[in-house]
Amino acid sequence: MSQWPFVIAAYSAAILLTVGLVAWAYMSMRRAEAAADEIGRK
Amino acid sequence: MHAFANPTRFLRIAKPATSWLLLVGLAFAVAGTIAGLTLTPPDYLQGETVRILYIHVPSAWLGMAGWLGIAAASISQLVWRHPLAAVAGRASAPAGATFAAICLITGSIWGRPTWGTWWEWDGRLTSMLVLFFLYLGYIALSSAERERGGEGRIAAIYGLVGAINLPIIHYSVLWWRTLHQGESIGLTGSSIDNSLLWPLPLTMIGFTCLFGAAVLMRIRAELAETKVEARMRRMSR
Numbered sequence: 001m002s003q004w005p006f007v008i009a010a011y012s013a014a015i016l017l018t019v020g021l022v023a024w025a026y027m028s029m030r031r032a033e034a035a036a037d038e039i040g041r042k
Numbered sequence: 043m044h045a046f047a048n049p050t051r052f053l054r055i056a057k058p059a060t061s062w063l064l065l066v067g068l069a070f071a072v073a074g075t076i077a078g079l080t081l082t083p084p085d086y087l088q089g090e091t092v093r094i095l096y097i098h099v100p101s102a103w104l105g106m107a108g109w110l111g112i113a114a115a116s117i118s119q120l121v122w123r124h125p126l127a128a129v130a131g132r133a134s135a136p137a138g139a140t141f142a143a144i145c146l147i148t149g150s151i152w153g154r155p156t157w158g159t160w161w162e163w164d165g166r167l168t169s170m171l172v173l174f175f176l177y178l179g180y181i182a183l184s185s186a187e188r189e190r191g192g193e194g195r196i197a198a199i200y201g202l203v204g205a206i207n208l209p210i211i212h213y214s215v216l217w218w219r220t221l222h223q224g225e226s227i228g229l230t231g232s233s234i235d236n237s238l239l240w241p242l243p244l245t246m247i248g249f250t251c252l253f254g255a256a257v258l259m260r261i262r263a264e265l266a267e268t269k270v271e272a273r274m275r276r277m278s279r
Contacts, residue, residue: 003090006155010148011075014097017147018071021140022064022252025259032266039273 049265052126056258063255071248077241085238094152095234096241099227100249101144105173106208107250108138109201111257112180113208116201119194126261128194129268131201132184133260137253139177146170157221165214166222169207176204 078096085092111134119127149167150160161167184197215224226233227242 001155003155006091006151007079007093010094010151011079011097013147013151014101014144015075017140017144018249018252021137021256022259025136025256025263029259029263029266032263032270036266036269039270 049126053262053265056262060255060258060262063251063258067248067251067253067255069248070244071252074241074244074246074248077244082238082241088156091152091155092238094148095238096245097249098145098148098152099242100246101141101148102170103246104249104253105138105142105145105170106211107253108134108141109173109176109205109208112138112201113205116198119198120202128184128188128198129261129264130257131180131194131198132188133257133264135177135181135184136260137256139174139181140256141249141253142170142174142177146174153221159221162221164220164222165218166211166220169211169214173204173207173211176207180204 074096078093082093084090112131115127115131115134118124119131146167149170153162154160180197180200183200184194187194187197214220215222227239232239
């Protein structure tokens, strides 16, 4: 049984979830700060 | 700690810190991942699957560190009424839950070729799964409290009670006979050979910085949302 598919699957899951977390946190921060700037200008 | 109670003062430090944590985290995580996949030898017993170590160990540490952050924020909120404590607790939960999930998934994938099973209800695996569900509960509870305009005291108490699970996770491999191996990396040294161990500090630093960046970004998002909500309330009067 080749072991590489297990290694690749584990790394793929870890990278996908980490990138997803950082991207979600970044997008929500940008959206919220843009809304705060917008309302601050009004 | 109360020096950072003022959101303006906090943001003056948090804004540059977010970028630095992202950059340093990305550099170390990529370097550690490449080193772990290509530059280390296979283990004499586990073969290539030992490479899962470089992502599994940091995710286990961060899954637990996230709840440690929630517990510290809960104490700060309940005892000193720190105004940013509830925000910090809520911001730590999604990052902690994500890394607890990564730990469970990578552990399960590692278990199949090593133990011959995807899952075993042993002390370490079960207590880590409990931690993941505790995160889900905390996210639901703290969000509901925030929507109702509460101070987040119930979530803070839940955060403190949930911290009981942390020593259970840590000592589970000593307290019960488990499939999961015992502690191989301690404060005084490691039983893993240096030829295999050296990329681990790189991924530990890298993923920890990315975790820190995600928490800071969530705190900044919540502070901005609070600002918008306060302004909307004033405008509607």
